[in-house]
Amino acid sequence: MHVKLALVLVALAVLPVAAQGDAVDVRFRAIPDARNVGEYVKRLSARPHHLGSPYDKQNADWILAKFREWGWDAQIERYDVLFPTPKERTLELLGPTRFKASLEEPELPVDPTSGQKSEQLPPYNAYSIDGDVTGPLVYVNYGRPEDYDELERRGVPVKGAIVIARYAQTWRGIKPKVAAEHGAIGCLIYSDPRDDGYFVDQAFPAGPSRSKDSVQRGSVMDMPLYPGDPQTPGYASTADAKRLAIADVKTLTKIPVLPISWGDAQPLLAALTGPLAPTDWRGALPLTYRLGPGSARVHLKVAFNWDRVPVYNVIAKLAGSTYSGEWIIRGNHHDAWVNGAQDPSSGMASELEEARALGELVKQGWRPKRTIVYAAWDGEEQGLLGSTEWVEHHAAELRDKAVAYINTDGNSRGFLGMSGSHVLEQFINRVARDVEDPETRLPVWKRAQARAIATGAPAARTEARSRADLRIAALGSGSDYSAFLQHAGIASLNLGFGGQSQSDGVYHSIYDDFYYYSTFIDPDFAYGRALAQTVGTAVIRLADAELLPFEFGNLADTVQSYVRELQALLRTQQDDVRERNRQIEEGIFSAMNNPGRPIKPPLVEAIAPALNFAPLENAAVSLTAAADRYRRAVDGSRGRLTADLTKRVNAKLIAGERRLTDASGLPGREWYRHLLYAPGFYTGYAVKTIPGVREGIEQKQYVEAEAEIVRAAGAVQREVDLLNDAATDLESLKATP
Ligand SMILES: [Zn+2]
Numbered sequence: 105m106h107v108k109l110a111l112v113l114v115a116l117a118v119l120p121v122a123a124q125g126d127a128v129d130v131r132f133r134a135i136p137d138a139r140n141v142g143e144y145v146k147r148l149s150a151r152p153h154h155l156g157s158p159y160d161k162q163n164a165d166w167i168l169a170k171f172r173e174w175g176w177d178a179q180i181e182r183y184d185v186l187f188p189t190p191k192e193r194t195l196e197l198l199g200p201t202r203f204k205a206s207l208e209e210p211e212l213p214v215d216p217t218s219g220q221k222s223e224q225l226p227p228y229n230a231y232s233i234d235g236d237v238t239g240p241l242v243y244v245n246y247g248r249p250e251d252y253d254e255l256e257r258r259g260v261p262v263k264g265a266i267v268i269a270r271y272a273q274t275w276r277g278i279k280p281k282v283a284a285e286h287g288a289i290g291c292l293i294y295s296d297p298r299d300d301g302y303f304v305d306q307a308f309p310a311g312p313s314r315s316k317d318s319v320q321r322g323s324v325m326d327m328p329l330y331p332g333d334p335q336t337p338g339y340a341s342t343a344d345a346k347r348l349a350i351a352d353v354k355t356l357t358k359i360p361v362l363p364i365s366w367g368d369a370q371p372l373l374a375a376l377t378g379p380l381a382p383t384d385w386r387g388a389l390p391l392t393y394r395l396g397p398g399s400a401r402v403h404l405k406v407a408f409n410w411d412r413v414p415v416y417n418v419i420a421k422l423a424g425s426t427y428s429g430e431w432i433i434r435g436n437h438h439d440a441w442v443n444g445a446q447d448p449s450s451g452m453a454s455e456l457e458e459a460r461a462l463g464e465l466v467k468q469g470w471r472p473k474r475t476i477v478y479a480a481w482d483g484e485e486q487g488l489l490g491s492t493e494w495v496e497h498h499a500a501e502l503r504d505k506a507v508a509y510i511n512t513d514g515n516s517r518g519f520l521g522m523s524g525s526h527v528l529e530q531f532i533n534r535v536a537r538d539v540e541d542p543e544t545r546l547p548v549w550k551r552a553q554a555r556a557i558a559t560g561a562p563a564a565r566t567e568a569r570s571r572a573d574l575r576i577a578a579l580g581s582g583s584d585y586s587a588f589l590q591h592a593g594i595a596s597l598n599l600g601f602g603g604q605s606q607s608d609g610v611y612h613s614i615y616d617d618f619y620y621y622s623t624f625i626d627p628d629f630a631y632g633r634a635l636a637q638t639v640g641t642a643v644i645r646l647a648d649a650e651l652l653p654f655e656f657g658n659l660a661d662t663v664q665s666y667v668r669e670l671q672a673l674l675r676t677q678q679d680d681v682r683e684r685n686r687q688i689e690e691g692i693f694s695a696m697n698n699p700g701r702p703i704k705p706p707l708v709e710a711i712a713p714a715l716n717f718a719p720l721e722n723a724a725v726s727l728t729a730a731a732d733r734y735r736r737a738v739d740g741s742r743g744r745l746t747a748d749l750t751k752r753v754n755a756k757l758i759a760g761e762r763r764l765t766d767a768s769g770l771p772g773r774e775w776y777r778h779l780l781y782a783p784g785f786y787t788g789y790a791v792k793t794i795p796g797v798r799e800g801i802e803q804k805q806y807v808e809a810e811a812e813i814v815r816a817a818g819a820v821q822r823e824v825d826l827l828n829d830a831a832t833d834l835e836s837l838k839a840t841p
Pocket residue numbers: 437447448484513514583
């Protein structure tokens with residue numbers, strides 16, 4: 105009875121990828137409704153819902169029921185994970201004056217959920233060890249390795265001290281890690297108003313910035329080593345899994361840690377004596393920033409309940425009609441530190457509205473060609489627990505089936521941020537051209553381009569004007585894509601709007617709630633709708649494309665740029681050390697010294713040797729050639745692809761990202777297998793590209809860096825071989841007219 109329809113389908117089958125998806129994805133984009141997004145944010149954030157809490161489970165059950173109502177085949181998949189919660193938190197200044205920190209975030213009358221005290225987790229850093237320490241206080245700026253070099257030159261001892269670091273610049277878990285490496289016995293992390301408080305904008309509730317008593321909770325697990333349940337590294341924390349003893353876990357901190365508000369930090373900082381802090385170390389508090397140590401002595405005590413709690417991941421599927429064994433996976437976490445309207449409910453709400461709209465299309469008769477898997481992760485905040493355990497559990501299945509993973513997290517207002525695997529760079533640029541910005545009615549791509557031009561350095565500006573695609577950033581860590589991309593080698597994207605409203609000011613505090621979100625971030629939920637339209641469009645196009653829309657020219661271009669960056673990094677390091685050694689020899693440091701405020705000269709260092717980049721340069725050149733050959737083969741095959749051949753080529757494309765991984769992992773951290781992208785060992789969330797080589801150079805392990813050049817080149821060469829194979833498959837069409 106659908107003869108006409110069948111003819112249309114045959115005709116569509118020979119059209120290029122983008123056009124094939126159009127009819128369905130245009131219809132899709134009309135469905136998401138901002139009011140629904142608002143309702144979901146309100147429901148999800150109505151009560152505190154951290155991992156292991158009653159409302160966390162209620163949200164998981166509610167999400168499950170919604171997926172089922174919309175026609176999805178949905179299940180909860182449970183794991184059991186280590187999750188410490190505070191039993192005791194004490195922080196006091198013992199001298200020269202006495203002060204006891206409040207460590208509390210007060211209820212605000214204007215903010216209706218801020219008083220849900222019995223369900224709120226108090227401010228703390230998860231996976232800090234228990235500890236009871238007393239010692240002199242030292243201010244360490246952001247607590248990065250280079251900050252300790254400065255302290256050393258100013259003669260400020262850290263050994264045996266309790267350090268106070270400010271949030272920002274580096275991921276929080278790095279601060280206690282580096283502090284412990286320098287012999288500190290305790291670590292405080294506070295939010296300075298310069299970074300997210302009144303220096304940035306008016307403080308909440310008058311404005312969106314962090315207020316005096318607001319504290320940033322957060323995990324300090326050593327995630328750059330491995331994320332997920334600390335007791336089951338690399339495998340799933342199922343009920344019967346073998347677990348490491350807590351004493352053998354390597355991702356807990358070495359010293360006790362506690363986060364505090366600037367209200368609690370101010371008396372501590374004011375009590376510091378010793379050298380003045382360098383100019384760029386000074387925050388925005390009304391006091392003179394000094395380094396210590398002096399007579400300021402601090403007592404810190406923290407103790408935790410080391411409980412095992414359930415993680416509830418909601419996993420929902422729409423079975424594919426043609427390639428049901430190929431999965432397009434999309435996820436956002438549902439757990440929060442407290443109410444979490446922005447982080448994560450705003451992103452979760454968009455995902456739910458996509459799921460409703462996809463269900464609507466199915467009711468209208470559409471079936472995706474590939475299987476679509478939607479996930480609502482639990483336990484993200486503690487260390488990507490739910491997504492990591494799920495990926496580890498389903499590793500074999502994902503190796504065969506996973507085409508791509510698309511992640512979102514808290515959503516905000518403004519410009520589309522796109523990051524991820526560069527084989528998807530061209531694809532996501534195309535998607536962004538077809539979604540309308542709610543405020544300007546321009547394509548969201550155009551707004552993202554405008555931002556790149558307005559804020560970019562000259563070279564980036566020129567490129568944003570002239571390059572066909574906007575460059576997408578590489579992924580480090582900080583949300584649930586890590587296990588997919590960096591462990592399992594699945595091409596991944598992370599998407600979200602932001603940049604137009606200051607949204608860090610309530611991050612991980614009790615004030616990230618519905619009142620805040622609907623007052624300061626996205627009052628009409630228009631950007632929640634735009635995110636649903638963007639991600640849903642991407643999912644539909646990936647699910648329905650005949651030949652997968654992976655493109656390798658942009659990957660090759662990116663790898664070339666990384667190689668140039670590494671060469672420049674080495675050169676800069678050599679030049680800097682050469683110049684510094686010369687200044688030491690010339691006596692510049694002693695001549696510049698202010699005897700009243702002495703600074704020690706740095707030590708003479710060996711200049712980095714030349715490294716042989718040739719293997720990587722050659723592999724990058726081969727990748728550019730193979731990408732070009734593959735693109736021409738795709739163009740030449742248009743309209744002539746058989747189902748069989750499509751399947752064969754797609755199988756190769758799916759394996760493409762896996763080829764960039766190595767089962768033995770990165771040096772010293774085998775969980776991270778991707779040889780192009782990893783979170784920095786000393787930066788945390790921030791990405792290190794070609795990490796083995798880059799960190800080898802940065803950490804002056806030159807022998808290792810050179811070995812890593814060879815290994816990274818091998819990965820790129822494997823990608824080249826695969827692309828050439830895929831091109832050969834497609835070119836076989838030419839031989840048979
Ligand atoms: Zn989040």
